[in-house]
Amino acid sequence: MNNYKKIIPIPxxxxxxxxxxxxxxxxxxxxxxxxxxxxxxPRDISPCCFSRDTEWTQSSGxxxxxxxxxxxxxxxxxxxxxxxxxxxIIELEEGPRMTSNIVGVDTPSPDKLxxxxxxxxxxxxxxxxxxxxxxxxxKS
Amino acid sequence: xSNKIAIVGVGESDEIGKVPGKSSLQHHAEAAYNALExxxxxxDQVDGLLTAGYSSxxxxxxLGITPTYTDSTNVGGSSFIIHIAHAMxxxxxxxxxxxxxxxxxxxxxxxxKAVADPAEPGAQFEAPYGxxxxxxxxxxxxxxxxxxxxxxxxxxxxxxxxxxxxKWAQLxxxxxxxxxxxxxxxxxxxxxxxxxxxLDCCIVTDxxxxxxxxxxxxxxxxxxxxxxxxxxxxxHDHAIISQMPDLTSPISKNTGARAFDMAGxxxxxxxxxxxxxxxxxTVLVTLEALGFCKPGEGPEFVANQRTAPGGDFAMxxxxxxxxxxxxxxxxxxxxxxxxxxxxxxxxxxQLTSPxxxxxxxxxxxxxxxxxxxxxx
Ligand SMILES: [Zn+2]
Numbered sequence: 380m381n382n383y384k385k386i387i388p389i390p391x392x393x394x395x396x397x398x399x400x401x402x403x404x405x406x407x408x409x410x411x412x413x414x415x416x417x418x419x420x421p422r423d424i425s426p427c428c429f430s431r432d433t434e435w436t437q438s439s440g441x442x443x444x445x446x447x448x449x450x451x452x453x454x455x456x457x458x459x460x461x462x463x464x465x466x467x468i469i470e471l472e473e474g475p476r477m478t479s480n481i482v483g484v485d486t487p488s489p490d491k492l493x494x495x496x497x498x499x500x501x502x503x504x505x506x507x508x509x510x511x512x513x514x515x516x517x518k519s
Numbered sequence: 520x521s522n523k524i525a526i527v528g529v530g531e532s533d534e535i536g537k538v539p540g541k542s543s544l545q546h547h548a549e550a551a552y553n554a555l556e557x558x559x560x561x562x563d564q565v566d567g568l569l570t571a572g573y574s575s576x577x578x579x580x581x582l583g584i585t586p587t588y589t590d591s592t593n594v595g596g597s598s599f600i601i602h603i604a605h606a607m608x609x610x611x612x613x614x615x616x617x618x619x620x621x622x623x624x625x626x627x628x629x630x631x632k633a634v635a636d637p638a639e640p641g642a643q644f645e646a647p648y649g650x651x652x653x654x655x656x657x658x659x660x661x662x663x664x665x666x667x668x669x670x671x672x673x674x675x676x677x678x679x680x681x682x683x684x685x686k687w688a689q690l691x692x693x694x695x696x697x698x699x700x701x702x703x704x705x706x707x708x709x710x711x712x713x714x715x716x717x718l719d720c721c722i723v724t725d726x727x728x729x730x731x732x733x734x735x736x737x738x739x740x741x742x743x744x745x746x747x748x749x750x751x752x753x754x755h756d757h758a759i760i761s762q763m764p765d766l767t768s769p770i771s772k773n774t775g776a777r778a779f780d781m782a783g784x785x786x787x788x789x790x791x792x793x794x795x796x797x798x799x800x801t802v803l804v805t806l807e808a809l810g811f812c813k814p815g816e817g818p819e820f821v822a823n824q825r826t827a828p829g830g831d832f833a834m835x836x837x838x839x840x841x842x843x844x845x846x847x848x849x850x851x852x853x854x855x856x857x858x859x860x861x862x863x864x865x866x867x868x869q870l871t872s873p874x875x876x877x878x879x880x881x882x883x884x885x886x887x888x889x890x891x892x893x894x895x
Binding site: 385386387388389390391394419420445446447448449450451452453454455458463464466467468476477478479480489494495505511513 | 642643647650651655658659660662663709710713759
């Protein structure tokens with residue numbers, strides 16, 4: 380039924396909310412109330428101060444390109460068929476960094492990307508239940 | 520000095536490189552056999568078993584031993600450097616006397632591949648984007664270094680390291696890649712994960728390695744010169760690459776300082792540096808983290824083939840993970856080369872009477888580090 384050949388994440392108890400929200404095209408982060416600090420990836424107990432006083436908070440979906448690579452060779456056939464493609468670390472406006480793909484760049488090459496560029500989240504629906512947050516270069 | 524600890528035996532598996540038909544465990548066992556033979560210690564005397572990749576239960580059963588002290592710490596390729604510190608602590612605390620540390624990995628020819636636990640953060644938040652191997656993660660770190668310190672000079676440094684390391688491999692009969700390499704060859708090699716060319720990346724081989732580590736009391740009656748452990752330290756500061764605090768400043772900054780401190784030595788005391796070269800970038804950023812030069816000064820430090828045979832900074836004299844062997848968790852082989860160089864057993868690539876060696880392993884996605892300082 381689904382011929383998606385790349386890797387599909389398997390939500391865990393702590394991350395079900397995150398993946399439910401991405402399927403609704405929203406990016407949510409976990410936040411520590413003691414430090415007023417959002418963090419990634421979602422964990423019930425915060426990594427900043429090991430507090431249980433945490434909650435969900437919606438991300439603006441805006442951030443900056445922190446680091447990237449253009450992948451030409453992948454051991455996974457589904458990814459290899461799409462090479463070259465861009466993997467990236469995004470620093471979100473709220474502070475946390477997450478990995479993702481930069482999409483919407485025709486024939487990826489390093490001259491089309493610059494670290495620090497503004498990016499915006501988009502959602503790639505990969506199955507009926509799951510959407511992956513990815514990023515496009517923001518118009519500046 | 521009765522609490523001194525020494526490495527007294529080293530060995531690789533019988534054949535390394537492309538060895539179809541031999542399992543990872545077979546590489547463990549052959550390397551263990553060869554390291555014990557090198558030391559002159561019988562397997563009956565081994566009471567500590569440290570390993571990574573497999574549980575010590577699996578390895579001990581395969582070897583036919585019943586250790587009274589075990590440690591299967593696996594923090595990636597640096598594990599076998601970290602095991603030096605663990606062995607030292609265990610021997611000094613009286614838990615065991617003779618420790619065997621083994622590694623084996625049919626990285627090239629294994630008939631099965633390990634599958635990631637889907638509950639791990641990497642499986643959920645990185646793999647779905649294609650970050651499923653080391654080149655993807657390390658190349659992102661290198662992109663950031665280039666952004667901060669300049670792309671052209673970083674590129675030059677990566678080429679210097681690849682070429683210098685190959686020159687050492689040409690002097691090592693066991694090295695997997697021994698053809699001459701020029702900087703043009705480097706720049707013309709295909710992209711794997713920009714900014715990495717193929718020749719920025721370690722090779723993939725089948726190999727095992729092992730060493731025997733024990734107290735001064737046991738070491739004094741053995742056939743080979745003991746190689747003393749003067750300093751050892753370990754740490755890790757993240758697992759998945761997005762959580763690395765600073766992509767240009769790996770945790771070797773912490774382990775290196777502590778190992779130097781324990782040894783009571785400084786950088787100028789080191790005759791040989793064995794630096795895990797999963798990628799050319801790993802070497803560049805590790806030299807800086809260890810304090811051999813300041814952040815961003817690595818390109819000048821390695822310029823003009825300074826780390827090649829005949830250069831004034833001896834580094835990765837085996838030919839490294841880039842050209843000699845890289846089974847997957849390469850750190851073991853850093854130890855073997857350092858010990859052999861200090862003993863004067865390395866033939867055409869032998870340094871002139873080195874007295875000290877610094878070993879630095881990096882594991883995971885620039886995640887873990889183990890530093891050790893050895894001396895004759
Ligand atoms: Zn907190």
